[in-house]
Amino acid sequence: MSLASAPVRALAIVPARLGSQRLSRKMLLARTGKPLVVHTAENLARAKSLAGVVVATDAEEIARAVEQAGFRAVLTSPAHPSGSDRVFEALEKLGRAACDVVVNVQGDEPELDPADLDALVAVFAADDVNAATLCVPLDSAEQALAPQAVKVVRASNGDALYFSRSCVPYRAGESTSAYARDDAPAWNSIVRRHLGVYAFRPDALARFVSLPRGVLERLENLEQLRWLEAGERMRVVEARRAPLGIDTALDYDAFVERVRAGGTLHGA
Secondary structure, three states: OOOOOOOOOEEEEEEEEEHHHHHHHHOOOOOOOOHHHHHHHHHHHHOOOEEEEEEEEOOHHHHHHHHHHEEEEEEEEOOOOHHHHHHHHOOOEEEEEEEEHHEEOOOOOOOHHHHHHHHHHHHHOOOOOOOOOOEEEOOOOOHOOOOOEEEEEEEOEEEEEEEEEOOOOOOOOOOOOOOOOOOOOOHHHEEEEEEEEEEEEEHHHHHHHOOOOOHHHHHHHOOHHHHHHOOOEEEEEEEEOOOOOOHHHHHHHHHHHHHOOOOOOOOO
16 A cells, blocks of 8 residues: 555535425524534634635525635535535536545534544545545444444445445344354444545546446435445544534534533534
């Protein structure tokens, strides 16, 4: 494995659309005194590895709010099927030469640990890494059964073997299992939950969005499986903290309370 000789230039691009099925106009909610998407941008700006933060949005309202806060916004098509497609359009408008690595962080993730983003970018010092993402330990066995908690299985070098909404790997080490083995490691020492933060080299992102949706992606409704099914590798970096994403009104209420209490970074 060869190492890149120059420092990695990383840029965060935040996909932020105005429409939201579960929480209306989520990106512009501002009971804390600033819009949610601005909280996300400000938190990303704390990462030492990021040279800049850009918001990719389909709405002029969001662009204005972001620019008033001192960040750059790029208007993108409202028709994108995923955040990755929106990020790629913004990158094309900025120019692929703008960075060595583009980090895709959803606009409703204001509490990621900046140090975890630094660790994610750091793996691109190895020039055989073209895509990477984050994971954390599961909170409980119940979470392993929850389809909204995406599980990831990794190879010994940290590359993803598979992502699933099902409980993987199977818990053969338990005495209740018909397939129990004496030498099986503790299941909770292995299983990991995926965090939907992605980093790609620009050309790798271009390849990703050009690939057809794979069978596994359509079965699991997980776009990262498209990359694996195409025979590509994705490094999975263990994060120090599990942030609380904001999907519902109750999630946002809790976030507002954390901000008013004096801090927004949530540690798992």
